[in-house]
Amino acid sequence: MTHVRINNLTKAYSGVDAPAVADLDLDIPSGRLIALLGPSGCGKTTTLKMIAGLIRPTAGDITFDGDSIVRIPPEKRGAVMVFQNYLLFPYMSVGQNVGFGLKMAGVDPKTIDQRVKEMLNLVRLPDISDRRPKQLSGGQQQRVALARALITKPRVLLLDEPLSNLDAHLRDEMRELILSVQRDLGITTIFVTHDQEEAVLLADRIAMIFDGRLQQFASPDVFYRHPASERIARFLGGVNFLPGKRQGDTVETDVGSFRFAPGGEDERPPEDGLLTIRPEQIVLGQPTAENTVQGRVVSRIFVGTYTRYRLALGSHQIEAVRSADVAGDFAEGQDVPIGFPADRVWMVRPDQAA
Amino acid sequence: MSWERWRIPLMLGPTVLIILVLFFGSLGFGFLQSLGFQPQLGNTELNFDAYISVMFSEEHSSRFWAGLLLTFWVAFASTFISAALAIAIALLLRRTFFGKRLAVFLFQLNLPIPHLVIAIGMILVFSQSGLLSRVAGELGLISSPREFPVLVRDSSGIGIILAYVWKEIAFFGIIVMAILQSLGEDYEAAAQSLGANRWQRFRYVTLPLIMPGLMSASIIVFAFTFGTYEVPRILGVRHPEMLPVMALDFFLNPDLNARAEGMALSIIIAVIVLILVLIYMYISARTIRRG
Numbered sequence: 238m239t240h241v242r243i244n245n246l247t248k249a250y251s252g253v254d255a256p257a258v259a260d261l262d263l264d265i266p267s268g269r270l271i272a273l274l275g276p277s278g279c280g281k282t283t284t285l286k287m288i289a290g291l292i293r294p295t296a297g298d299i300t301f302d303g304d305s306i307v308r309i310p311p312e313k314r315g316a317v318m319v320f321q322n323y324l325l326f327p328y329m330s331v332g333q334n335v336g337f338g339l340k341m342a343g344v345d346p347k348t349i350d351q352r353v354k355e356m357l358n359l360v361r362l363p364d365i366s367d368r369r370p371k372q373l374s375g376g377q378q379q380r381v382a383l384a385r386a387l388i389t390k391p392r393v394l395l396l397d398e399p400l401s402n403l404d405a406h407l408r409d410e411m412r413e414l415i416l417s418v419q420r421d422l423g424i425t426t427i428f429v430t431h432d433q434e435e436a437v438l439l440a441d442r443i444a445m446i447f448d449g450r451l452q453q454f455a456s457p458d459v460f461y462r463h464p465a466s467e468r469i470a471r472f473l474g475g476v477n478f479l480p481g482k483r484q485g486d487t488v489e490t491d492v493g494s495f496r497f498a499p500g501g502e503d504e505r506p507p508e509d510g511l512l513t514i515r516p517e518q519i520v521l522g523q524p525t526a527e528n529t530v531q532g533r534v535v536s537r538i539f540v541g542t543y544t545r546y547r548l549a550l551g552s553h554q555i556e557a558v559r560s561a562d563v564a565g566d567f568a569e570g571q572d573v574p575i576g577f578p579a580d581r582v583w584m585v586r587p588d589q590a591a
Numbered sequence: 592m593s594w595e596r597w598r599i600p601l602m603l604g605p606t607v608l609i610i611l612v613l614f615f616g617s618l619g620f621g622f623l624q625s626l627g628f629q630p631q632l633g634n635t636e637l638n639f640d641a642y643i644s645v646m647f648s649e650e651h652s653s654r655f656w657a658g659l660l661l662t663f664w665v666a667f668a669s670t671f672i673s674a675a676l677a678i679a680i681a682l683l684l685r686r687t688f689f690g691k692r693l694a695v696f697l698f699q700l701n702l703p704i705p706h707l708v709i710a711i712g713m714i715l716v717f718s719q720s721g722l723l724s725r726v727a728g729e730l731g732l733i734s735s736p737r738e739f740p741v742l743v744r745d746s747s748g749i750g751i752i753l754a755y756v757w758k759e760i761a762f763f764g765i766i767v768m769a770i771l772q773s774l775g776e777d778y779e780a781a782a783q784s785l786g787a788n789r790w791q792r793f794r795y796v797t798l799p800l801i802m803p804g805l806m807s808a809s810i811i812v813f814a815f816t817f818g819t820y821e822v823p824r825i826l827g828v829r830h831p832e833m834l835p836v837m838a839l840d841f842f843l844n845p846d847l848n849a850r851a852e853g854m855a856l857s858i859i860i861a862v863i864v865l866i867l868v869l870i871y872m873y874i875s876a877r878t879i880r881r882g
């Protein structure tokens with residue numbers, strides 16, 4: 238169990254103007270599973286490699302349980318990185334791959350054999366010890382790579398895009414495996430992903446990164462309810478944005494004013510920004526509910542378990558999703574009351590570009 | 592239709608024919624010569640006399656066996672030393688440092704230089720009257736050129752090995768650098784993350800990864816140093832003498848009967864190299880299967 242702190246971490250590659258990682262601050266309590274989420278090229282791998290020691294930071298500090306580790310060489314850090322492309326040694330058997338870390342530490346062969354067996358059981362791959370990495374599927378290779386990292390009992394486990402090279406069904410299996418192993422062993426784990434769904438399903442907390450800068454560090458539900466910016470909201474699948482001005486807990490827009498529930502202390506919505514609500518949170522056809530305005534159905538698509546509506550609201554268009562379980566349906570061209578429940582509405586700052 | 596099937600074989604035909612005639616024709620004729628087939632001398636009877644003469648006759652046998660030993664020693668030592676040095680240099684050149692491009696250029700500079708020129712350069716630099724000896728004299732390290740160690744035309748083949756190392760290091764270097772480049776450093780990073788120190792990363796990761804390519808290059812260098820005469824002809828002594836030089840002597844002998852012995856010796860050299868390559872391929876195939 239290791240408490241990881243990252244302070245002002247910066248990496249500027251030589252010859253590149255913009256830093257790959259800039260002033261990153263993260264506080265990761267021991268035993269947690271954290272996601273670094275962001276689009277490709279935002280500096281996630283660079284951050285992991287700095288924690289692992291494989292890249293030297295340009296500035297800033299990393300501490301494990303309060304002790305700075307940036308001067309400790311990677312092989313002594315106990316922060317083991319599992320690479321996106323597994324990197325199993327092709328000339329070794331699976332068993333030798335898994336036992337590699339212990340062999341390097343000078344552990345006796347008998348103990349190594351036994352621990353390899355335990356680890357392969359842990360990742361649910363018993364009986365493949367004698368095979369070659371290239372005889373395994375991608376999912377199996379990924380699990381062997383995980384076993385190879387875990388056998389060294391790392392203080393911090395670093396997973397670079399552990400699921401993105403896997404097929405959909407293997408992804409579910411691997412995700413569940415990571416989750417259960419992490420819960421069982423309690424290793425502080427940082428994993429990298431560009432897939433918001435993965436981050437939400439796996440992580441205790443998500444660090445959202447754009448252009449090497451931390452945007453928001455919060456639990457998954459906070460990202461959905463109280464995203465900090467339009468860009469974050471869009472990254473997480475948000476599509477509804479209405480320009481508005483906030484006065485206290487009310488937002489004035491050109492289609493009406495909406496009350497919203499205040500967030501926590503560190504979640505102060507901007508005065509001047511965009512009102513946002515996720516499509517699945519919009520309530521249709523309840524004229525008496527709070528925050529309800531009249532709109533019109535522009536189009537509807539039935540997708541089996543739900544129906545997706547495109548709605549005209551003044552000069553704006555928004556999207557709403559309505560579960561098939563809820564009674565009632567609305568035809569194209571029909572006028573419909575559109576409700577924004579106060580605890581689902583939020584204000585975000587707009588993109589700089591917009 | 593059926594013409595289509597024959598198109599590629601027909602197009603390749605002339606080339607294949609030329610290769611067959613030139614290669615197997617000359618090889619076959621050479622083999623016949625080694626068996627004493629020399630119609631222009633009226634010898635059409637085939638026998639192994641030339642082989643027996645080269646290996647066991649009083650006249651040639653001591654030269655042959657001493658030469659065989661020297662040839663093995665020179666080929667093994669040159670191959671091993673140049674491979675080892677090339678790995679070390681390629682690993683150093685992989686890092687970024689000031690003047691790296693120049694260093695890489697210098698490292699590969701002697702690749703296009705002929706072996707003959709390298710051999711002569713060796714004499715100019717390493718002989719008792721050479722550059723190093725003179726520098727040592729000027730510095731007062733030695734009082735006469737004779738005190739300078741015999742590094743060329745020495746009986747243990749040091750000069751020959753030095754020349755081959757000098758030359759083949761660039762060949763190994765190109766190959767090792769290409770392999771390292773294509774591998775990247777990710778495997779080593781993964782190993783380091785798992786706790787491998789510098790030496791362990793080299794021993795358990797880098798070396799096994801470059802081994803297959805290195806071994807193929809070693810076969811080429813070994814076969815080459817085992818079978819060519821220019822360098823040992825210039826930098827070697829009369830006795831012991833490397834086998835290719837001995838074969839050359841047979842060929843240069845005005846007595847046409849020596850032809851058969853020259854051919855026999857050449858074929859012995861080829862067969863030894865072939866056997867070593869086959870043994871190597873057998874072992875490496877087995878280790879690959881076994882791990």
Ligand SMILES: Nc1ncnc2c1ncn2[C@@H]1O[C@H](COP(=O)(O)OP(=O)(O)O)[C@@H](O)[C@H]1O
Pocket residue numbers: 250251253257275276277278279280281282283284
């Ligand atoms: N060795 C390097 N030299 C220069 N630029 C690099 C290097 N590695 C990564 N970068 C750049 O740094 C940025 C972040 O890269 P990376 O950390 O790999 O992003 P991610 O893992 O989020 O996709 C990218 O713009 C990338 O091009």
Ligand SMILES: [Mg+2]
Pocket residue numbers: 278281282283
């Ligand atoms: Mg990456």
